[in-house]
Amino acid sequence: MTEYIEDALEGLRSSPPNSTRTAVELGVGLLPGYARYEAPVGEVAVVFTPEGVRSVRLASEVDPRAVEARPPRAWAGRIPRALEEGRPGDLPLDLRTVTDFRRQVLQVAATIPRGEVRSYGWLARRIGKPQATRAVGSAMATNPVPLIVPCHRVVRSDGHIGAYSLGGPDNKWTLLRHEGAEPDQLEDLAASGVRYLASDTTGVFCVPSCHHARRITSAHLHTFRLDTEATAAGYRPCQSCHPLG
Amino acid sequence: MDDLCRRLATDLDAGFPDLVEHLSSDVYSGLRRLAGPSEAEDLTQETFIRAYRALAGYDPDRIRSLQLRGWIWTIALNLGRNHARDRARRPTPVELEDRLGVEDAEPPDSRAWDRRLSALSSPQRRAVVLRHVVGLDYDEIARATGRAVGTVKSDVHRGLERLRRLMEEEG
Numbered sequence A: 001m002t003e004y005i006e007d008a009l010e011g012l013r014s015s016p017p018n019s020t021r022t023a024v025e026l027g028v029g030l031l032p033g034y035a036r037y038e039a040p041v042g043e044v045a046v047v048f049t050p051e052g053v054r055s056v057r058l059a060s061e062v063d064p065r066a067v068e069a070r071p072p073r074a075w076a077g078r079i080p081r082a083l084e085e086g087r088p089g090d091l092p093l094d095l096r097t098v099t100d101f102r103r104q105v106l107q108v109a110a111t112i113p114r115g116e117v118r119s120y121g122w123l124a125r126r127i128g129k130p131q132a133t134r135a136v137g138s139a140m141a142t143n144p145v146p147l148i149v150p151c152h153r154v155v156r157s158d159g160h161i162g163a164y165s166l167g168g169p170d171n172k173w174t175l176l177r178h179e180g181a182e183p184d185q186l187e188d189l190a191a192s193g194v195r196y197l198a199s200d201t202t203g204v205f206c207v208p209s210c211h212h213a214r215r216i217t218s219a220h221l222h223t224f225r226l227d228t229e230a231t232a233a234g235y236r237p238c239q240s241c242h243p244l245g
Numbered sequence B: 001m002d003d004l005c006r007r008l009a010t011d012l013d014a015g016f017p018d019l020v021e022h023l024s025s026d027v028y029s030g031l032r033r034l035a036g037p038s039e040a041e042d043l044t045q046e047t048f049i050r051a052y053r054a055l056a057g058y059d060p061d062r063i064r065s066l067q068l069r070g071w072i073w074t075i076a077l078n079l080g081r082n083h084a085r086d087r088a089r090r091p092t093p094v095e096l097e098d099r100l101g102v103e104d105a106e107p108p109d110s111r112a113w114d115r116r117l118s119a120l121s122s123p124q125r126r127a128v129v130l131r132h133v134v135g136l137d138y139d140e141i142a143r144a145t146g147r148a149v150g151t152v153k154s155d156v157h158r159g160l161e162r163l164r165r166l167m168e169e170e171g
Helices: A002-010 A019-028 A078-085 A100-109 A120-126 A133-141 A169-178 A183-191 A227-232 B002-010 B012-035 B037-057 B060-064 B068-089 B097-104 B110-118 B122-134 B138-145 B149-170
Strands: A033-039 A042-049 A052-058 A196-199 A204-206 A221-224
Touching (some): A002 B149, A033 A078, A120 A133, A169 A183, A221 A227, B002 B060, B012 B037, B012 B110, B012 B122, B037 B068, B122 B138, B122 B149
């Protein structure tokens, strides 16, 4: 009888569902997970590990190793807001594979307000490395988390809208229009060489997309090609858009 | 297993999927009997996730000297205990219908064994399940449960005896 019982107990051995192994590898970050969201550029895949969001891709171009899954409950709800506002806020990002320099560039890019743009040169000055404009350009081109870190708000140093990594430059225009940055006007100003707008009522000069610059009426508007011209004319740099970086 | 320990010690991320592969039936089968069908899958996942985090904090020498089969059960049992305690504090949710599919795949007398095993004291049930469903040896069980080998042997023996009487009563 005892032998029969021992055999029967041995017969109770069973395998877990196939999903267990996948769930474990997702749970420890050996396998990236992804979830789909709607964005102005179409459907995107947000790739995550237990530590945070690792990348944002067009849904059609997601890493084939990634598994569609639910992001960790603790911060899953913050993803749609970060995508919509174009800033990480309190959403954790897993940027372990990003170099310190690039991470620093991403952190500053994340502070550019919705509906405004800054140049690569501005970003370089802002991190205290004014010579690093090209390196800043590559940091933006390889931004793993577009939309959340808004590299679409970073434009060429001559003011032209420029390239974009998430599906090409058309998407950059789409995103800027979506948030009211009026890329057509910015492009026109860039074409005419205007880099700064100043107001003779406030005595302040701004980058063209700054929300203060947009309120300047044409009677009080002055345009400049160089910051040195603006300062020579007695204008102070805006404390909101920091046109000098 | 020694080879697996060596690989985990040199490259945890590369070796870990094999650890899951080797031990997932052990952990799942045991938790299926100790925690029930609706909890076993989640607890199995959680056991391995905790195992990974623990291994990530160990130095390579410690990993190389681990007895993996018994060690994974120290984690699983601890988790099962906390889980049972948390559940006791919460009202029991109604069993969801989609869990019925899980039971379909089990041997026909699976539920009968759950009933018989539930008649055992919890140290006896744990010892019997780890010895005869999972297949651990007495030393491994003793280490995983923190009890003396002699006590474990006697728990297994009494547990089997109790199961035998139950089956005789059933006829």
